[in-house]
Amino acid sequence: MIHNKLTPFPKDFLWGAASAAYQVEGAWNEDGKGVSNWDQFVRIPGKTFKGTTGDVAVDHYHRYKEDVRLMAEMGMRAYRFSVAWTRIFPNGKGEINPKGLEFYNNLINELKANNVEPILTLYHWDLPQALQDEYGGWESRNIIKDFTAYSVELFKQFGARVKYWVSLNEQNIFTGLGYRMAAHPPGVKDDKLFYQVNHHANLANASVIKEFRKYVPDGKIGPSFAYSPAYAASSNPKDIIAAENAEELNSHWWMDIYAWGKYPKSAWSYLEKNNLAPAVEEGDFELLKESKPDFMGLNYYQTTTFEENPIEGGVTAGEMNTSGKKGTSKDGGIPGVFKTVSNPNLERTNWDWNIDPNGLRIALRRITGRYNLPILISENGLGEYDKLEENDVVNDDYRIDFVRSHVEAMQEAISDGVDLMGYCVWSFTDLLSWLNGFQKRYGFVYVNQHEEGEHDLRRIKKKSFHWYKELIETNGEKL
Numbered sequence: 001m002i003h004n005k006l007t008p009f010p011k012d013f014l015w016g017a018a019s020a021a022y023q024v025e026g027a028w029n030e031d032g033k034g035v036s037n038w039d040q041f042v043r044i045p046g047k048t049f050k051g052t053t054g055d056v057a058v059d060h061y062h063r064y065k066e067d068v069r070l071m072a073e074m075g076m077r078a079y080r081f082s083v084a085w086t087r088i089f090p091n092g093k094g095e096i097n098p099k100g101l102e103f104y105n106n107l108i109n110e111l112k113a114n115n116v117e118p119i120l121t122l123y124h125w126d127l128p129q130a131l132q133d134e135y136g137g138w139e140s141r142n143i144i145k146d147f148t149a150y151s152v153e154l155f156k157q158f159g160a161r162v163k164y165w166v167s168l169n170e171q172n173i174f175t176g177l178g179y180r181m182a183a184h185p186p187g188v189k190d191d192k193l194f195y196q197v198n199h200h201a202n203l204a205n206a207s208v209i210k211e212f213r214k215y216v217p218d219g220k221i222g223p224s225f226a227y228s229p230a231y232a233a234s235s236n237p238k239d240i241i242a243a244e245n246a247e248e249l250n251s252h253w254w255m256d257i258y259a260w261g262k263y264p265k266s267a268w269s270y271l272e273k274n275n276l277a278p279a280v281e282e283g284d285f286e287l288l289k290e291s292k293p294d295f296m297g298l299n300y301y302q303t304t305t306f307e308e309n310p311i312e313g314g315v316t317a318g319e320m321n322t323s324g325k326k327g328t329s330k331d332g333g334i335p336g337v338f339k340t341v342s343n344p345n346l347e348r349t350n351w352d353w354n355i356d357p358n359g360l361r362i363a364l365r366r367i368t369g370r371y372n373l374p375i376l377i378s379e380n381g382l383g384e385y386d387k388l389e390e391n392d393v394v395n396d397d398y399r400i401d402f403v404r405s406h407v408e409a410m411q412e413a414i415s416d417g418v419d420l421m422g423y424c425v426w427s428f429t430d431l432l433s434w435l436n437g438f439q440k441r442y443g444f445v446y447v448n449q450h451e452e453g454e455h456d457l458r459r460i461k462k463k464s465f466h467w468y469k470e471l472i473e474t475n476g477e478k479l
């Protein structure tokens, strides 16, 4: 529907921005931190753009005070960050590292002192390597116990001060890139294992939510899901079925479990027929059903368009564009299920990501319609080349346009009846993109860091910083 009058943003709306430990902190081997799967993976030649690592990243570990000062200057109401498991438990379990706790204690205190609400992500992909070595990490049910123990420690330490928690960040992405495309650690291509790993992650997620109720009864917790709403390429019913297949296998497969504790029927039956369904043990579904999240965390970047894909001679895995050269990504699919095609109605970024603010409204409405849960947009943003001009100026008008159009879509969705808690733009400062180095920038704050050479890492407010500040001041009125 087209609204004549839009509903204003709620007064306590969490206008924020986000980051992840590995992408900002650096200090990869300082103060007792253990080695993570990413610390190891980036050292394998050819895995990341120009061999970039998070060894230094943007040095947030040493500069967090300056970063929080900038957040306060912007008037930011919330900051979503993740804890590096290896700072707390260097080996994933056992001995606690007090220095690791101290860092997050300081960060949280600094945020609170500056009226920035902390939103703490328990897991943003940096698994302790010790657990990968010992039992294959997410490949074993042992992970459930260890992830729960780590999370409970954080609930105990920070639960009195931190009220918003994200359990797993983008389970669909870290397992997909880790176990289907071999682009993330542990660099495996095994569809059957992929579904098993996901079952374990679902159980770990549920177990942590269950414990959370005991330790932080007045807090809110939910997973962050990378939802790319599926469009059909045409009104041909075969394309519509392909898009429905994509919704079931790419999205409901996770969100149904989070919200209802059950796998979607048609996806399960497809996996069973193809011998891909995970092994389930007694009691699993009880745990999954009793651990409902308080909200669905939504990481929204783009929509994807689908077409029928024949069984014989159908398209298989595609290719990602990690170079920033427009047009270098390749469509992919699963024969007999779907294939992706480009959408001629949408502009794309230099990394071939569709720019589709209406897709955000669609995502918010679909989630609300199916699950009737509040939603926290835990990520949304634009990765682009930024140009540092004379006198330390960055005119990122394209980022302002991107965020503005998505905020408009959010307000349309609120007017549609969506219960939206907040909006965390990815990202606050520029940071390391896992596979794309430092040239693909997302921040409101430019950081003088690059793939090659030594740089001073100074922070520079971009034009979008000032724009977002005003947006927050007017609670979303001044677009």
Ligand code: BG6
Pocket (backbone or CB within 6 Å): 020, 023, 169, 170, 173, 226, 299, 379, 383, 426, 432, 433, 434, 435, 436, 440
């Ligand atoms: C999300 C992740 O998938 O997208 C972030 O949660 C990531 O960690 C972001 O950086 C943007 O992706 P990319 O590949 O452009 O860095």
